Amino acid sequence: MNVAVVKPAVMQAAVVTGPGAVVVESRPLPEPGAGQVRVRLEGCGVCASNLTPWAGPEWMKFPTEPGGLGHEGWGIIDAVGEDVAEFAIGDRVAALSYHSYATHDIAEADAVVKLPDELAGMPFPGEPLGCAMNIFKRADIQAGQTVAIVGIGFLGALLTQLAVKAGARVIAVARRPFALELAKKAGAAEVIAMNDQWEIIEQVKQLTGGRFCDRVIEAVGKQWPLDLAAELTMERGKLIIAGYHQDGPRQINMQMWNWRGLDVINAHERDPKIYIQGIRDAIEAVQEGRLDASALYTHTYRLDQLDEALNATRDRPDGFMKALVLYP
Structure with a gap:
């Protein structure tokens, strides 16, 4: 008798194992809890704030959590937890989440902003x-x-x-x-x-x-x-x-x-509600033509090239402005 073997759903996530060292691992696909959504990420911006932990100061603990350090993600919701009424599977969003150097991440529903149709296909690292x-x-x-x-x-x-x-x-x-x-x-x-x-x-x-x-x-x-x-x-x-x-x-x-x-x-903010309002304001500014970041996304990388993306963010080669890690 043939028995079908169901493989567990997995995602790919970057793990920083030490100063200047990163690997990509397969991990179980997380499920959203109550009040949460799961985002199948299209990409994540690389933030200069990553550079201090990337250098490996004494206080830094390795390895990082899967996808850790990534917090500029955007993508499409592919799972919704209980008590989430304002989002649905298929919504394209910018998310304020913190494990976005991965193909998927979990976000609180109140830390997600829906992207309008006119931004379809455009990178949108909401946090910066x-x-x-x-x-x-x-x-x-x-x-x-x-x-x-x-x-x-x-x-x-x-x-x-x-x-x-x-x-x-x-x-x-x-x-x-x-x-x-x-x-x-x-x-x-x-x-x-x-x-x-x-x-x-x-x-x-x-x-x-x-x-x-x-x-x-x-x-x-x-x-x-x-x-x-x-x-x-x-x-x-x-x-x-x-x-x-x-x-x-x-x-x-x-x-x-x-x-x-x-x-x-x-001018730094730490209140997530203010961050989310800033993302909403950024969407409006792009729609009104007051903000256009398209020419500033100068370098793109795959997830398995995250080390190159971080090093470029640190070294700023000629023509560099902002690195994005894009997922297939």
């Missing part, structure tokens, strides 16, 4: 797009203001677009000629190479008639760009810290911050 919208909202950028953006990576490039569309005059400061060219295409009025700090300060002083900038967004996450950003902020201006400063303490020139009466805004 929502992050850009939340930073922009807290920066309170208005038409006619002069806004300096220090650091034109993926986030800085998005903020350049948003500030230009809002009617601000944008001064983009970046290290790489490729990034400066992108900022110029996005509408930046002036672009300045990030080399000598005091030369940059003098250039911006001249460009603004000695006033400096109404808003300055620091989007690098290092000490000297933070110092530079403060120097470029006018009296009673707003300094918005968007860089990811998680590799150690920072020093600030409190004497100058105090004298100029700066409003200093740490």
Whole structure:
């Protein structure tokens, strides 16, 4: 008698086994619980926040959980748990979930946003797009203001677009000629190479008639760009810290911050509800033409090339802006 053997459903998931080392493993396909959905992922963006754990600091524990570190996923719901009424199998969504370096991930239903039909086929790493919208909202950028953006990576490039569309005059400061060219295409009025700090300060002083900038967004996450950003902020201006400063303490020139009466805004959010609203705002901004990240997705990788994707995010080869890991 022939007996059919039913193979258990599996997914593919990346596991970081040590500093700079990753393997892809087959794991049982997880089932969503009450209030959850399972997303068959189309892809996941690679976030620069992954680079510190990828380097293997003392506090990092290996191996990671399957799919761990990935949190910029989007895809199609293929299973729905109990008590979920607002989503159905087949819905295309962006998800705020945390094991998205895998072909499937589980997300809470209230951490998922449905993508409209006009975005079909477009990559949509919701978390960083929502992050850009939340930073922009807290920066309170208005038409006619002069806004300096220090650091034109993926986030800085998005903020350049948003500030230009809002009617601000944008001064983009970046290290790489490729990034400066992108900022110029996005509408930046002036672009300045990030080399000598005091030369940059003098250039911006001249460009603004000695006033400096109404808003300055620091989007690098290092000490000297933070110092530079403060120097470029006018009296009673707003300094918005968007860089990811998680590799150690920072020093600030409190004497100058105090004298100029700066409003200093740490623009990172941790409330999932605010993240989700940012993703909704990003969808609206794309629909309205205020945000277009398509030219910023410069490098794509398979899941078994996650190490290459992380290394490129770290090393930033010429022409690099944002890596996506795409799943078949």
